[in-house]
Amino acid sequence: MTVDLAPKPNWFARIANPSQFLGWTRPLLWPLTILTAIAFAVGLYFAFLDSPPDYQMGDTVRIMYIHVPNAWLSQFVYGVMAVSALGSLIWRHPMADVSMKAAAPLGAVFTALALFTGSLWGRPTWGTFWEWDGRMTSTLVLFLIYLGLIALWRAFEDQLRAGRVVAVFTLIGAINIPIVKFSVDWWQTLHQPSSVITPDGPHMPGSILTPLLVMMAAFTLLFATLQLKAMHTEIRRRRLATLERQRAAMAEGAK
Amino acid sequence: MKGFFAIVGRDLRVATRIGGDALTLVLFFVMVGSIVPFAIGPDKAMLAKLAPGLTWIAAFLSILLGLDRLFRNDAEDGSLQLYKFARTPLEMVVAAKVIAHWLLTALPLIVASPVLAILLNMDMETWLRTVLSLLVGTPGLVALGAMGAAVTVSLPRGGLIAPVLILPLAIPVLIFGSSAIAGQQAVAATLFLAAISLVLLALAPFAGALALRVSEE
Amino acid sequence: MPPTTHLPARTLSVSGLALRRGERLLFDDVGFTVEPGEILLLRGPNGAGKTSLIKCLAGFLRADAGSVVVSGQGEEERWQEDVHFLGHLSAVKARLKVGENLGIWAAINGGGGSVEAALERVGLGALFNLDAGYLSAGQTRRLALARLLVSPRPIWLLDEPTSALDKAGDRLVGALIDEHLASGGLAVAATHLELQIADTGRIRMLELGA
Numbered sequence: 001m002t003v004d005l006a007p008k009p010n011w012f013a014r015i016a017n018p019s020q021f022l023g024w025t026r027p028l029l030w031p032l033t034i035l036t037a038i039a040f041a042v043g044l045y046f047a048f049l050d051s052p053p054d055y056q057m058g059d060t061v062r063i064m065y066i067h068v069p070n071a072w073l074s075q076f077v078y079g080v081m082a083v084s085a086l087g088s089l090i091w092r093h094p095m096a097d098v099s100m101k102a103a104a105p106l107g108a109v110f111t112a113l114a115l116f117t118g119s120l121w122g123r124p125t126w127g128t129f130w131e132w133d134g135r136m137t138s139t140l141v142l143f144l145i146y147l148g149l150i151a152l153w154r155a156f157e158d159q160l161r162a163g164r165v166v167a168v169f170t171l172i173g174a175i176n177i178p179i180v181k182f183s184v185d186w187w188q189t190l191h192q193p194s195s196v197i198t199p200d201g202p203h204m205p206g207s208i209l210t211p212l213l214v215m216m217a218a219f220t221l222l223f224a225t226l227q228l229k230a231m232h233t234e235i236r237r238r239r240l241a242t243l244e245r246q247r248a249a250m251a252e253g254a255k
Numbered sequence: 256m257k258g259f260f261a262i263v264g265r266d267l268r269v270a271t272r273i274g275g276d277a278l279t280l281v282l283f284f285v286m287v288g289s290i291v292p293f294a295i296g297p298d299k300a301m302l303a304k305l306a307p308g309l310t311w312i313a314a315f316l317s318i319l320l321g322l323d324r325l326f327r328n329d330a331e332d333g334s335l336q337l338y339k340f341a342r343t344p345l346e347m348v349v350a351a352k353v354i355a356h357w358l359l360t361a362l363p364l365i366v367a368s369p370v371l372a373i374l375l376n377m378d379m380e381t382w383l384r385t386v387l388s389l390l391v392g393t394p395g396l397v398a399l400g401a402m403g404a405a406v407t408v409s410l411p412r413g414g415l416i417a418p419v420l421i422l423p424l425a426i427p428v429l430i431f432g433s434s435a436i437a438g439q440q441a442v443a444a445t446l447f448l449a450a451i452s453l454v455l456l457a458l459a460p461f462a463g464a465l466a467l468r469v470s471e472e
Numbered sequence: 473m474p475p476t477t478h479l480p481a482r483t484l485s486v487s488g489l490a491l492r493r494g495e496r497l498l499f500d501d502v503g504f505t506v507e508p509g510e511i512l513l514l515r516g517p518n519g520a521g522k523t524s525l526i527k528c529l530a531g532f533l534r535a536d537a538g539s540v541v542v543s544g545q546g547e548e549e550r551w552q553e554d555v556h557f558l559g560h561l562s563a564v565k566a567r568l569k570v571g572e573n574l575g576i577w578a579a580i581n582g583g584g585g586s587v588e589a590a591l592e593r594v595g596l597g598a599l600f601n602l603d604a605g606y607l608s609a610g611q612t613r614r615l616a617l618a619r620l621l622v623s624p625r626p627i628w629l630l631d632e633p634t635s636a637l638d639k640a641g642d643r644l645v646g647a648l649i650d651e652h653l654a655s656g657g658l659a660v661a662a663t664h665l666e667l668q669i670a671d672t673g674r675i676r677m678l679e680l681g682a
Binding site for chain 2: 559
Binding site: 186 | 399
C-alpha cells in the first residue's frame with residue numbers, strides 16, 4: 001500500500017486560482033450594485049412612506065425595517081463564514097480563506113448596526129438605551145465573537161497559514177453559538193418578568209411583512225456586493241504583498 | 256492507554272515540581288475575591304448576594320489566564336510536533352492534557368473556595384452548592400479553553416488572545432454555573448451545566464487535535 | 473552492539489518535489505528512492521532547503537508539487553508510526569528525570585524497547601535519575617537519540633543529528649545509523665558534517681542549493 005503525502009493539484013484547485021476568480025466575478029459587481037440600489041430604493045419607499053405605523057409604538061417601528069435585516073445578516077454572515085471554513089479545511093480551497101476573511105469585518109459591522117438600531121428602537125419602548133433582553137444580549141455576544149475572530153486574523157503574520165487556524169475556530173464558534181443563544185434565553189427568563197415588550201412584535205400583517213422582506217433582500221444583496229468587493233480587495237492585497245516580497249528578494253544584498 | 260496516562264502523569268509532574276507555577280493561579284483566584292469589597296464595599300448582605308457570581312468570575316479569570324501554558328511548553332521544546340508520529344492518537348493526547356490541566360488549575364480553585372466563601376460571607380449551604388457547580392462546570396470551561404489554546408499555539412505572543420476568543424463562548428458556563436448556586440432553577444441549571452460540560456469535553460479532543468494539526472503547517 | 477530486531481521493510485520514494493518558501497524556490501523537481509538499508513545524505517549550504525525537505529518528508533510542510541510515497545505497510549497502518557523525526561529541538565522536559573523523559577516517549581510511541589538499554593547505548597546509563605535540566609547540550613541531544621532507540625521504527629528522518637555533539641557523539645550517531653541500516657531500516661539525514669558510517673556503499677547523496 002502506498003501513501004501519497006503530497007497530492008497533485010486537481011481541476012478544483014486550479015479553478016481556485018485567484019486570477020480566474022477575479023476574472024469570472026468582476027462582471028458581476030456592477031449588476032449586483034445596481035440591483036442592491038434598486039432593492040433599497042423600493043424597500044425604503046415601502047418602509048418609510050407606504051406602510052402603517054404600529055398601534056403601540058407609532059412611527060418608531062420603522063426602525064425595525066433596518067434592525068431586523070441587520071440582525072438576520074449578523075447570523076447569515078456567520079453561516080457564510082462557517083461554510084467557507086469547511087471549504088478551507090476540507091478542500092483547502094484558497095478562495096474559501098479569502099471569503100472567510102472578507103466576511104468577518106462585514107459581519108461585525110452588520111452586528112454592530114443591529115445593536116445600534118436595536119438600541120435606538122428600544123429607547124422609546126424601554127426608556128433606556130440598553131436592556132439585557134435575550135435577543136439583544138445574544139447579538140452582543142455574537143458581536144464579541146466577530147471581534148475575536150478579527151483579532152485572531154490580525155495576530156498572525158502569515159495570513160496564508162492563518163486561514164486554516166481561523167477556520168477551525170470559526171467552526172468551534174459555530175457549534176457553540178446555539179448553546180450560547182439557548183443559555184442567554186434561559187438566563188433572561190430567569191431574570192426578567194415576561195411582560196416586557198420586545199422590539200420584534202408577535203405577528204406581522206402583510207402590509208408590514210412585504211416591505212420587511214424587500215429590505216431583507218436589499219440588505220442581503222448589499223452583503224453579497226460588499227463581500228465580492230472585499231474578496232477582490234483581499235486578493236489584490238495578497239498580490240501586493242507578494243510583489244513587495246519579490247522586490248525585496250531581488251534587491252541588492254538579499255542573499 | 257499507556258500513552259494517555261503517561262501524558263497525564265508527565266504534565267502533572269512538570270507543573271508541580273520546582274519551577275512550576277501551580278500555586279500562582281490559586282493565589283490569583285483568592286486575590287480576585289479579596290479585592291471585591293474594596294471595589295463595592297463590605298456590606299455583608301450585598302457580598303453574600305453577589306458571592307456566587309463573583310466566585311464564578313474569579314474562577315473564569317483564573318482558568319482563562321492559565322490557558323496559554325496548556326500547549327506552550329510542548330510547542331517550545333518540540334514535543335508538539337512529535338505527537339503526530341506517536342502511537343497514541345493526537346485526540347487522546349489532547350484529552351490527557353485537558354484532564355491534567357483541570358487537575359492543575361480547576362481543582363486547586365475548588366480546594367481554595369472556602370477562603371473565598373469566608374471573605375464573601377457565604378453560608379455553608381451556598382458554599383457547598385458553589386463547590387458542586389464548580390466541579391460540574393469547570394471541566395467544560397477547561398475543555399473550551401483547551402480549544403482556544405490549541406488554536407493560538409502557533410502565535411508567538413499568544414498572551415491574551417486565547418481568553419478573548421474563549422470568553423464569549425464560555426458565557427453559558429457562567430450563566431448556568433452561577434444559577435446553579437443561587438436561584439429558583441438551581442437544579443435545572445446544574446443539569447444544563449453538566450450537559451454543556453459533557454458536550455465541550457467530547458468536542459475538545461477532536462477540535463483541539465484539528466487545530467494543532469493545521470497549526471503545524 | 474549487533475542489531476537484535478529486524479525492522480519491517482519500507483521504501484521511501486520521492487518524485488518531482490518542489491517547494492517555495494515566501495518568494496524563493498527552494499528546490500525543484502527533486503526525486504529519489506531510499507530502500508531498506510540505505511541512507512540519503514542531504515548536503516548543501518545553510519538555507520539551501522535541507523531542513524525544509526526533511527519537513528516535507530515528515531509531513532510538516534506541504535510541497536508545492538510532487539509526491540512523497542511510503543510503501544510497504546499494511547492497509548490499516550498509519551505511515552507516521554513507521555517514522556522517527558529528529559529535528560532541531562530535542563523534546564526533553566527539564567524538570568523530569570532522564571529516565572522519566574525517555575519512559576514517557578516509550579509509552580507514547582510504543583515499541584516495547586528497554587529504557588535502560590537505550591540510555592546505556594547512548595552513554596547516559598549512569599544518569600537515569602538525574603533531572604534532565606542538568607544535562608549539557610550534547611547530553612540532551614544524546615537523550616533525543618535514545619528516543620529513536622527505545623521504539624524501533626524503520627524510517628529515520630534526521631535534521632542535523634550531530635548538532636551540539638562532540639567527536640565521540642559524532643561517532644555515536646554514525647554507529648547508531650549503521651545499526652539501524654543493518655536492521656533493515658532506512659534514513660534521510662540533513663547534515664553538513666561527514667557522518668562516520670562504516671559501510672559507505674549504503675550512502676547516497678543529494679546536493680541542494682547547487
